[in-house]
Amino acid sequence: MEYPSNNNRSSNGSGAPRSENATQKAIRENVAFLIEQLEAGHSEALTAYLNAMSRFHNYSFGNILEIARQKPDATRVAGLYAWNQLGRRVKKGERGIRILAPIIGIKRKAKEEVEKDITKQNRPVLVGFRSAYVFDVSQTDGAELPAMREVSGAVGDNRDRLLLFIEEQGIELVFTERIAPALGMSYGGRIALLPGQSKAEEFSTLVHELAHEMLHKAERRTQTTKVVRETEAESIAFVVGKAVGLEMGTASADYIHLYHGNASLLAESLEVIQKTSGVILAALEEKPEIEEQQPADEMAIAS
8 A cells, every 4th residue: 555645735826735835835946946957858858857856965955946046057155254264256247046034033931931941942943945055166266175985986985885884774685697787686685786797887786776666666656657766766866876986877857748747746756756865975975084073164164
């Protein structure tokens, strides 16, 4: 049995839910824009979104959509203050990329309540969102930046970290010729890979099959077809591969017409792709030594 679809929210004449907040509105508008581009034959629009996911996987789903729509070629973004701290200045006339930043307030407790229980102090709470603007590195000039983590086509230590992550999930990995001509197969708790692949191809195949294990071997949602499952898995392989520096093709974008303009399904898949890619990429990040403390300044553009 699959999860029921959650498509029963009331909406107004424009198709927007009546209770829609700023984040939901931004996501809806960007997904509508993406579908419009795809229906016009511009499959590069999806590639831009997947590229943005690989570069900005620490950002929220809504802000990834905003960055990809406004500046598809963005590679590294930060606010004015962060760039200034890094010795760079935004070029005159450059237009900022609008994103949504959280507004944090303080939920105040009654004095009597706090005195009874010290754990019930005033606490920060999310009040809402406001417009904020970031700029891509290409819109700035100044001091050279430290190189971002790139593999330049080589898998490097990411293979070992991926294998460790798979092992930690309790998934068995085997190599067998029996699955040919398939490069990989996912069986639910077991992944089979075809031996003899290049390291980059093997890595991509492994991420693809891991995505199936994480998403498609358990109850998730209705209306899931083989096309949707393969597109999601291939898109996650694209995002993760790009993030570690591999040269990836654009095959993922070529399947998108099979969604037939279903905005709710596409929006759901994009968010699933972003979240799953983020989990895998987090597992691939090099863990710093406990005794080493990274200066706060070096984290200025990690949002």
